Amino acid sequence: MIKRTLYCIIVIAAVVLTSCRENCYSPSKSLLGVAFVDSLSNQAINLNSLTVKAVGCDSVLYKKVTDKFVSLPLHITSNETDYKFAAAAFTEESDSVKFTLKVYHTSAPQFVSPECGCVPYYKVDSVIVEPETRRVTGVELYDDNVVNAENSVHVKIYF
Amino acid sequence: MSRYISNILLILFSAVAVIPEAYAAENQEDNAAVNTVANTAETKAIPVASKSGDGSDLILTDTIKVESVGTVNLDSTMVINHTDDAHGDAAIDRKQPVYQGTYINLDLYNPLATLWNGGRFEVMVSADVSLWHRLFPVVELGFMSMHPTNDAFDYKTYGVFAKAGALYNFLNTKKERKRDHILAVGVRYGYSNVTYQTTNASVSVDYFKENAIMSSDKMVANYGWVEFVAICRVQVYKDFFMGISGVLKAFQHTYKTCPVYPTYIPGFGKNSDGVLNFGIEYTVTYRIPSKKLRVFREESGL
Numbered sequence: 005m006i007k008r009t010l011y012c013i014i015v016i017a018a019v020v021l022t023s024c025r026e027n028c029y030s031p032s033k034s035l036l037g038v039a040f041v042d043s044l045s046n047q048a049i050n051l052n053s054l055t056v057k058a059v060g061c062d063s064v065l066y067k068k069v070t071d072k073f074v075s076l077p078l079h080i081t082s083n084e085t086d087y088k089f090a091a092a093a094f095t096e097e098s099d100s101v102k103f104t105l106k107v108y109h110t111s112a113p114q115f116v117s118p119e120c121g122c123v124p125y126y127k128v129d130s131v132i133v134e135p136e137t138r139r140v141t142g143v144e145l146y147d148d149n150v151v152n153a154e155n156s157v158h159v160k161i162y163f
Numbered sequence: 164m165s166r167y168i169s170n171i172l173l174i175l176f177s178a179v180a181v182i183p184e185a186y187a188a189e190n191q192e193d194n195a196a197v198n199t200v201a202n203t204a205e206t207k208a209i210p211v212a213s214k215s216g217d218g219s220d221l222i223l224t225d226t227i228k229v230e231s232v233g234t235v236n237l238d239s240t241m242v243i244n245h246t247d248d249a250h251g252d253a254a255i256d257r258k259q260p261v262y263q264g265t266y267i268n269l270d271l272y273n274p275l276a277t278l279w280n281g282g283r284f285e286v287m288v289s290a291d292v293s294l295w296h297r298l299f300p301v302v303e304l305g306f307m308s309m310h311p312t313n314d315a316f317d318y319k320t321y322g323v324f325a326k327a328g329a330l331y332n333f334l335n336t337k338k339e340r341k342r343d344h345i346l347a348v349g350v351r352y353g354y355s356n357v358t359y360q361t362t363n364a365s366v367s368v369d370y371f372k373e374n375a376i377m378s379s380d381k382m383v384a385n386y387g388w389v390e391f392v393a394i395c396r397v398q399v400y401k402d403f404f405m406g407i408s409g410v411l412k413a414f415q416h417t418y419k420t421c422p423v424y425p426t427y428i429p430g431f432g433k434n435s436d437g438v439l440n441f442g443i444e445y446t447v448t449y450r451i452p453s454k455k456l457r458v459f460r461e462e463s464g465l
Contacts, residue, residue, distance in 0.1 A: 061371060077370045080377070113364030113377040115318040115426050117433075118281045118311045122318075122364035124377070125423050149422060 028120035034152045035075035036085075036107060036126070036159065043141045043162040048072040051091035051101060059086035059104070073157070078150065080111050080124050094139070094163070101163070102136040105143075109150070116152060126150035131159050139163050259338050260459055263293035265451045266396075266404065270305075272445035283309040283427060287444070291330065296340075299330040299347060307357075307429035315365040322357035324430030330394060342398045343450075351390040353412070358383050359425045385418040386428045396448060404448035412440040 042049045049072060056066040056074055065087075066074055078085045084106065091101040107128060114125040128150060133143040142162040150158055273285040287305030294300070303326040310319045328351030335344045362378040391413070396406030412431050415438065425434055432440035 058371070063370070065370065077368050079371055079373065080366055080368055080375045081373050111377070112379045112423050113316070113361045113366055114423050115316060115359075115361045115364070117426065118313075122316045122361060122366055122377075124366045124368070127422050151424070 028117065032116070032120055032123055032152065033077065034114070034124050034126060034150050036078055036128070036150050037073065037075055037155065037157045038105070038159045038161060039073050039146075039157045041160050041162050049163065051089075053092040055090045057088050059088060073155070075155070076107075078107060078109055078111070078124075078126050083110055084108050099137040099139060101139045103140045103161075104134040104136070105159070105161070106132040106134065107159075108132075114151060123152045128158060133161060259295055260456065261294055262453070263296050263456055264343070264453055266291050266293065266299075266448050267451065268406070268446040268448045270444045270446050272443055281309075282311055283307065285429065287324075287430070289326075289446075293343075296336055296343065296345070297332050299332065299345070299349070300328075301330060301349070301351065302327050303351070305430050307427065309427060316361060317363045318359070318361050318426070320357060320359035320425060320427055322355055322429035324353055324355035324428075326351045326353040326390065326430065328352060328390070328392070330392065343404075344397045345394070347392075347394050347396075349392045349394070351392060353388050353390055353430050354418075355386045355429045355431060356383065357386070357425045357427070357429055361423070379423055382421040382423060382425075384420050384425055386431065386434075387416050387418060388412050388428075388431050389414040396446070402450040402452060404450065406444075406446045406448060408444040408446070410442040410444065412442060 040049050040051050041047065050070050051072070052070045053068045054066055054071060054074070055064060055068055056076070057064045058076075065076065076085075076087055086107070087105045089101065089103050089105065093100045108130045109126045109128045112125045112127075113122045115122050126149075128145060128148040131143055131145050133140055140161060140163060144160040144162070145158070146160050147156065147158045150156075268289045268291070270287045270289075273287065277284045285305060285307040287303055289301055289303035291299040291301035305324050305326075306322075307324070308321040312318065328349055330345075330347040330349030332345040332347040334346035335342065358381060360379060360381040364377045364379075365374065366377050367374045389412070391411045392408055394406055394408040396404050398404050415428070415431060415434070428434045432442060
């Protein structure tokens with residue numbers, strides 16, 4: 005009798021739990037990760053008072069923050085996305101940091117799950133940095149696949 | 164999370180239900196054999212005689228009890244089992260054969276799980292061979308299909324998979340066993356080919372205030388992985404068995420991939436970097452009759 009009761013409890017619990025619909029726990033955005041790197045030590049460095057804004061967009065994505073990594077959304081209706089960066093100088097004697105990052109990409113839909121739906125997937129073809137000051141020394145396309153994963157580095161900008 | 168808890172509960176249910184019943188059945192049959200030998204009139208005392216020294220007379224030297232089953236032909240080829248009233252066990256005077264049956268397994272859990280896993284239909288059939296009732300090489304073939312669709316997306320994916328490996332049985336390996344239950348663990352390698360395509364996908368980027376309907380081409384990818392299996396299989400009636408398995412799937416890797424990754428991998432489950440997937444299989448099994456094995460078991464009195 006006890007064993008039969010135990011069976012019933014376990015089976016009912018299993019059926020109830022499996023019928024619960026899962027929520028969406030996956031990241032729902034595909035963002036381009038840009039890291040700032042010191043060209044001599046190859047270590048990540050912070051940009052102080054950093055402001056980032058997309059070209060042709062009024063809203064500012066990052067406003068006077070201090071960080072060594074930023075995540076940038078890309079267009080889905082265009083194959084090019086441009087961002088303007090402005091940050092404080094590293095030292096009192098050096099220039100402030102100003103440059104434009106041009107990203108050339110293609111996009112496709114990525115199905116995540118029935119609960120989460122679809123997110124854009126980007127294939128980055130190339131990146132170009134147009135510096136307005138001398139602080140930027142180079143740029144590297146580290147990973148050309150932009151998927152819905154958080155804090156992934158795709159582009160490295162060297163100073 | 165709830166799906167994993169429910170899988171663990173189902174395994175717990177089967178373990179509670181199946182393993183004690185298997186051991187109880189074994190003990191009941193052994194006890195019944197002892198009682199039968201001790202209490203019934205089916206035992207016969209057969210005189211054993213040998214010739215005297217000069218060969219002229221037969222001298223009664225001993226009597227042995229013979230458990231008669233049906234018609235007993237007392238000829239020189241009969242195997243005579245010495246019965247022990249205290250234990251009732253019969254000693255088999257020959258080795259176990261290497262080959263002890265081929266089992267065809269059909270999974271019932273995953274096709275039923277289509278009702279609650281978002282519409283992913285998966286079916287698999289496997290075959291394993293019993294070697295010494297210890298080692299079970301196994302191969303498995305399966306198919307997966309899924310087509311979730313609504314106003315925001317239309318995703319179609321399907322594919323086939325194959326697995327191969329071996330199981331090692333810890334339970335019920337005596338030559339005198341009455342039933343062929345097993346409790347085994349093992350390792351399998353899986354390989355899958357999957358085709359997938361997304362059409363009419365509604366995608367938006369809030370920062371740019373953009374919305375678009377996107378579609379992708381049909382893509383094909385190949386994946387491999389490793390599985391660790393624990394299985395309990397019980398003989399229900401003659402050549403019919405039922406079993407339940409818990410499977411841990413890990414070390415997923417790609418042979419051929421596409422820029423857009425498949426959401427589900429046939430045989431493996433949901434696809435993600437570094438993911439561990441847990442699966443469950445509830446199988447009905449048919450053992451292909453083997454004349455050689457049946458003769459061995461009949462001669463052994465099993």
